[in-house]
Amino acid sequence: MKEYIRMVVVLTVIATVCGFLLAAVRKGTETRIEEQVLLYVQGPAVNKVLSSSTNDLIQDRQEISVQGQDYLIFVGERNTQPWAVAFERTAGGYGGDIGVLVGFDIERDIVTGIGILTHSETPGLGARVSESIFTDNFNNKTLNANFNVKQDGGFVDAVSGATISSRAVCSAVRKSLELYPEIKKEIVKQ
Amino acid sequence: MKLIVSSPPHWHAKIDVAKIHLHLIIALIPAVLFSVYTYGIHSARVIALAVATAVISEILIRRLLKKPVTIDDGSAILIGLLFAMIMPTSTPYWLVVIGTFLSIFIGREIFGGLGCNPMNPVIVGWAITRISWPNYFNLDLASVGYNLDFNYRYPLALLKSGGVDQIADFALIDLLLGKQVGGLGSAAAIFLVIGGVYILYRGFITWEIPLSFTVGVLAMASIFWLTDSSQYANPVFHLLTGNVIIGIFFLATDFSSSPFNRWGMIVFGLGCGILTIILRIWSIYPDGVLFAILIMNLFTPLLDKIHKKPLHLEIKEL
Amino acid sequence: MAKAKSISYEFFKGFWEILPPFRLVLGLCPMLAVTKYVENGLGMGIATTFVLLFSNIIISSIKSVIPKKVRIASYIVIIATFVVIVELVMQAFFYSLFEKLGIFIPLIVVNCIILGRAEAFASKNPIHLSAADGLGIGLGYTMSLFFISAIREILGAGTFFGMHIMWGSYEPFAFMIEAPGAFICLGLLLAMMNLIPNKLSGAN
Numbered sequence: 001m002k003e004y005i006r007m008v009v010v011l012t013v014i015a016t017v018c019g020f021l022l023a024a025v026r027k028g029t030e031t032r033i034e035e036q037v038l039l040y041v042q043g044p045a046v047n048k049v050l051s052s053s054t055n056d057l058i059q060d061r062q063e064i065s066v067q068g069q070d071y072l073i074f075v076g077e078r079n080t081q082p083w084a085v086a087f088e089r090t091a092g093g094y095g096g097d098i099g100v101l102v103g104f105d106i107e108r109d110i111v112t113g114i115g116i117l118t119h120s121e122t123p124g125l126g127a128r129v130s131e132s133i134f135t136d137n138f139n140n141k142t143l144n145a146n147f148n149v150k151q152d153g154g155f156v157d158a159v160s161g162a163t164i165s166s167r168a169v170c171s172a173v174r175k176s177l178e179l180y181p182e183i184k185k186e187i188v189k190q
Numbered sequence: 191m192k193l194i195v196s197s198p199p200h201w202h203a204k205i206d207v208a209k210i211h212l213h214l215i216i217a218l219i220p221a222v223l224f225s226v227y228t229y230g231i232h233s234a235r236v237i238a239l240a241v242a243t244a245v246i247s248e249i250l251i252r253r254l255l256k257k258p259v260t261i262d263d264g265s266a267i268l269i270g271l272l273f274a275m276i277m278p279t280s281t282p283y284w285l286v287v288i289g290t291f292l293s294i295f296i297g298r299e300i301f302g303g304l305g306c307n308p309m310n311p312v313i314v315g316w317a318i319t320r321i322s323w324p325n326y327f328n329l330d331l332a333s334v335g336y337n338l339d340f341n342y343r344y345p346l347a348l349l350k351s352g353g354v355d356q357i358a359d360f361a362l363i364d365l366l367l368g369k370q371v372g373g374l375g376s377a378a379a380i381f382l383v384i385g386g387v388y389i390l391y392r393g394f395i396t397w398e399i400p401l402s403f404t405v406g407v408l409a410m411a412s413i414f415w416l417t418d419s420s421q422y423a424n425p426v427f428h429l430l431t432g433n434v435i436i437g438i439f440f441l442a443t444d445f446s447s448s449p450f451n452r453w454g455m456i457v458f459g460l461g462c463g464i465l466t467i468i469l470r471i472w473s474i475y476p477d478g479v480l481f482a483i484l485i486m487n488l489f490t491p492l493l494d495k496i497h498k499k500p501l502h503l504e505i506k507e508l
Numbered sequence: 509m510a511k512a513k514s515i516s517y518e519f520f521k522g523f524w525e526i527l528p529p530f531r532l533v534l535g536l537c538p539m540l541a542v543t544k545y546v547e548n549g550l551g552m553g554i555a556t557t558f559v560l561l562f563s564n565i566i567i568s569s570i571k572s573v574i575p576k577k578v579r580i581a582s583y584i585v586i587i588a589t590f591v592v593i594v595e596l597v598m599q600a601f602f603y604s605l606f607e608k609l610g611i612f613i614p615l616i617v618v619n620c621i622i623l624g625r626a627e628a629f630a631s632k633n634p635i636h637l638s639a640a641d642g643l644g645i646g647l648g649y650t651m652s653l654f655f656i657s658a659i660r661e662i663l664g665a666g667t668f669f670g671m672h673i674m675w676g677s678y679e680p681f682a683f684m685i686e687a688p689g690a691f692i693c694l695g696l697l698l699a700m701m702n703l704i705p706n707k708l709s710g711a712n
Contacts, residue, residue, distance in 0.1 A: 003575060003577075006575055007575045007577060007578045010573055010574060010575060010578065010582065011578055011581060011582060011585075014570075014582050014585050014586065015585055018585055018586065018588075018589040021589060021593070022589055022592055022593070025592075025593050025596050025597070026596060029596045029597065029599070029600040032600040032601070033596070033599045033600045036599065036600060036603040037603075039603070040603045040604065040607065
């Protein structure tokens with residue numbers, strides 16, 4: 001019996017100490033990791049979809065609240081005037097959620113382009129939705145275009161062999177479209 | 191029951207290994223002559239370089255490892271010759287040298303020399319170079335610059351890229367007569383068949399693998415062809431193009447990497463044929479023969495375990 | 509153990525006598541998976557060294573209080589903690605390396621070398637020797653990873669740390685940076701490592 005108690009105590013103590021240590025390290029690196037992720041993951045995508053902006057997109061990111069929910073948005077400016085906005089929406093793909101960043105031109109009301117931020121699709125198949133040959137489908141499309149894959153009557157060429165992933169991207173884009181009018185209102189207000 | 195275990199090659203106890211290799215080389219001569227006739231000096235260059243490299247590599251490796259040099263058994267010459275046969279005529283000299291060296295070194299000597307290789311050494315060398323430098327294996331480019339009296343496009347690449355409509359103007363008789371683009375020796379279908387029948391007749395290889403390989407290719411291709419002949423090529427086309435004929439007679443029958451009992455050989459051959467068609471239809475490679483043989487080589491130890499009475503049949507032991 | 513246990517012996521044995529993964533055939537997965545490029549190999553080696561050093565020190569210092577029946581569980585908890593620390597730190601400061609190594613960082617937990625050293629060495633020896641052992645084995649492993657990834661990157665991509673070092677018309681031997689190339693490269697190196705001591709002892 002005494003041995004059992006000792007085992008429980010030792011393991012508990014080790015796990016607790018390790019837990020605290022990890023929590024401390026996580027706390028210490030949290031902000032830094034967030035910055036790195038912004039720089040390496042979102043940075044290239046944001047700079048691509050809002051490519052003709054003159055401001056530092058990552059630095060000027062802001063959080064706004066729409067209908068009680070917070071969204072991280074990137075506002076592109078030209079001559080200090082906001083001209084476009086980009087934000088991320090997710091949809092369930094084949095291997096998990098796919099995070100899609102969609103850029104909108106608020107002057108002309110069109111989709112400027114999309115970038116895939118996070119995904120866990122099959123390499124070589126679903127993962128190919130992040131290649132420009134697929135994402136270029138969405139460049140400069142009006143808001144009333146049919147954002148669906150061709151099999152479903154839309155205009156998007158699905159990645160061959162990866163219809164589920166392609167559909168997920170389309171559905172994430174449609175989610176952004178729903179949110180876009182609200183976000184535009186907020187930006188115009190500013 | 192007492193089993194006698196020894197490493198292959200082991201049938202034909204009265205004939206020595208050197209003689210088998212000599213006759214295999216003789217059997218390849220018609221195809222070599224045809225290739226030199228069609229492509230001229232370029233073909234001869236690749237063949238000579240491959241054979242020379244094979245022999246020199248074997249001598250060097252054996253010297254380095256302080257093993258007896260067994261160059262006079264002709265196996266290195268055969269490996270070099272077969273390697274050249276499946277390469278395009280336009281192969282640069284360094285690629286021939288590296289490929290042949292890898293065939294001898296990685297394919298055979300590492301495993302202990304003649305009779306110990308688990309995979310066909312020629313195909314090992316080919317596979318490594320094929321993966322590393324795919325651009326040089328573009329057979330369409332290999333035919334550029336020759337004055338050929340037949341369609342200068344590689345039939346299997348056309349089938350892969352353009353579908354079955356593209357291959358309508360390949361007459362089967364032309365394919366049989368070697369009037370097609372392919373590996374420098376492996377395209378010469380009828381000449382390889384002549385060589386193959388010769389070694390079969392003389393008993394240097396047995397009939398099981400060639401027959402079951404052929405049946406495998408034809409059967410699998412027929413299944414696809416009969417379901418939708420507008421989408422899949424006909425079985426005879428599959429049999430006559432690419433490396434199938436050289437695979438059937440010369441590569442799949444390699445003694446130490448194929449099974450040595452009758453049913454094992456039949457399963458091995460069928461597997462090669464079926465995989466060939468599967469790889470041709472579904473893989474990214476136009477021709478799947480060599481990969482198919484390589485994959486089946488890995489099953490050889492398993493197939494060797496098939497002994498008497500499979501399927502409850504009474505069969506004679508070899 | 510017949511040999512005297514000195515710090516320098518425990519440290520230097522990791523460089524030749526039981527050099528992983530050639531002599532101590534452990535830790536093969538990361539060796540095969542991340543050695544495409546020198547940068548990745550070196551990063552993986554250093555991360556492993558860090559985990560090995562600290563897990564050895566901690567395990568050695570608390571070895572007397574860990575009950576025998578739950579020792580493996582305790583070791584794994586400690587090792588996993590250090591692996592997660594490495595992961596977080598790498599994510600915070602070397603994000604591009606983190607992206608390349610990806611899943612293989614969390615998998616350091618199951619690298620046999622680390623648990624192997626904890627069980628075979630740190631749980632039986634005092635702290636200073638365990639630290640020397642951990643650091644030696646770790647650096648030896650880093651050295652091996654560097655060596656094999658240098659061979660693969662130079663032959664397979666014609667580059668070294670991303671810089672072109674082969675002549676202009678060099679056609680990369682792409683097989684070497686594919687998975688089968690890793691196996692063949694490792695096999696040949698293992699064979700050579702066995703050949704050298706045989707030759708040496710034969711000469712004496």
